[in-house]
Amino acid sequence: MATTKSNQASTLVYSTEAGGRVCPGCGAPMAQCRCKELDKARVRATDGIVRVSHETKGRKGKGVTVVKGVALDDAGLTALGKQLKTACGSGGTVKDGVIEIQGDHRELVIAALTRLGHTVKRAGG
Structure with missing residues (x-):
């Protein structure tokens, strides 16, 4: 049938x-x-808290600092990513609304985002 x-x-x-x-x-x-x-052009909906964490998954043991929850459009997120990479003296990328900075720069990123007026939380261990 x-x-x-x-x-x-x-x-x-x-x-x-x-x-x-x-x-x-x-x-x-x-x-x-x-x-x-x-x-x-669409701004991502967030709860107003920027979360900064450290991840090594899928990167062959190399750590990256991950910034999530920034309420900016793609152009603003790219500009913020460039500022953070410059402040840390490191490389990185912006993709899918997440900023990734090579290395463990959580303290520098948290300080820089706080200076820019964001509410920041340290996420993860």
Whole structure:
């Protein structure tokens, strides 16, 4: 007995009328999609507390200082990440709303964020 897929919802993946690939978020052609721009401009919802921790998972034992919960858009988060990396004299990255700074610089980061007016908590051990 064969089953049919009529019960499942289908989404348009490609259309010759729309000019090629279609964005799954808004349904507009990929050339006219504005979903990513809207996501970049959106400020992440947080509880107002910035959490600073130290992690080594997935980094072959190398530790990084992780800053989570900063209520800034992507441009502001990138600028803050650059300030923190400069203050620590270390490298790092900003991805998915999280600032990662190479090495254990928790005390320096907490002091810098407190000077900038953020409410900071030390998370983890």
